[in-house]
Amino acid sequence: MRHLLTAALFAPLLIAAAPAPDTDVRSAAKAFDQAQLSGDKAALERFLAQDFIIVRGSGKQVGREDFIAGWLTPGVTFEPLTIFDSVFVPLGPQAAIVGGRVELRGAENGKPFVERFHYSDVFAWRDGRWQVVFVQVTPTPAS
Template sequence: MRSSLGFAAICVALIAGSAQAKEVGDYSKLPKDLAAAATAYDIAQFKADKAELERVLADDYTLAGTSGKNQTKAQFIADQTAPGNKTISVDLYDQVSKVWADGAVLAGMVDAKGSNQGKEFTFRGRFVDVWAKRNGRWQVIYTQIHPVQ
């Protein structure tokens, strides 16, 4: 059963969207290597690509989700790749990015629709992904999401 943290993670994760939504976030103003990593992360989340999620998430990754509890990399990936979940549409807006030599914050608002364990959902939330460049490779080290009205 997917936890509420996992559900929130899905909403963050569904940035890649479907034909009815934006394919990925707008990363046109980011350094090329960070833009490529962020795009790969969006797509991996949408496709529930376990191998790519393993690669793009740091081993010390933490998700702070809507239940007030933290989730580890392994827990997040298990939730992301659980069968029976489908995203119909995702839209990112009000995106914010702050980048420095070995770190970045990518954030914004997300609207998502889909099904979670066969139950339809709509979700609007604000998310923040913190990225670190380690050994020449960008990885997500922290995500926080919360629903908004």
């Protein structure tokens, strides 16, 4: 009985502490995308969980530091990003998948490039903020 009473007393606090995944995480996802495109190392470090993992289109799995380094490559610039076929899958009050299909355009040492892929970013509510814990990238052919 005591546990039920304790749970009843703290339930409102737990609900209040839980984020609203359908709005807050979408804003976090946009900010995370912008941090990547602009090469904002501090923002990327804030967004990525310490145990972050990405599975690249090649199938190679790497961690946080490799992911950040990829967005900070000297001589690489990116154009603004448009996301097609947006995906939002709530996984409860403290997790969600945000993804879609993109055509990433930019230049490396002045030479233009285009990469087309689907992505899924898994966000988790940790330490009072949304953090990216997992990313999966799948290359797609030109449309």
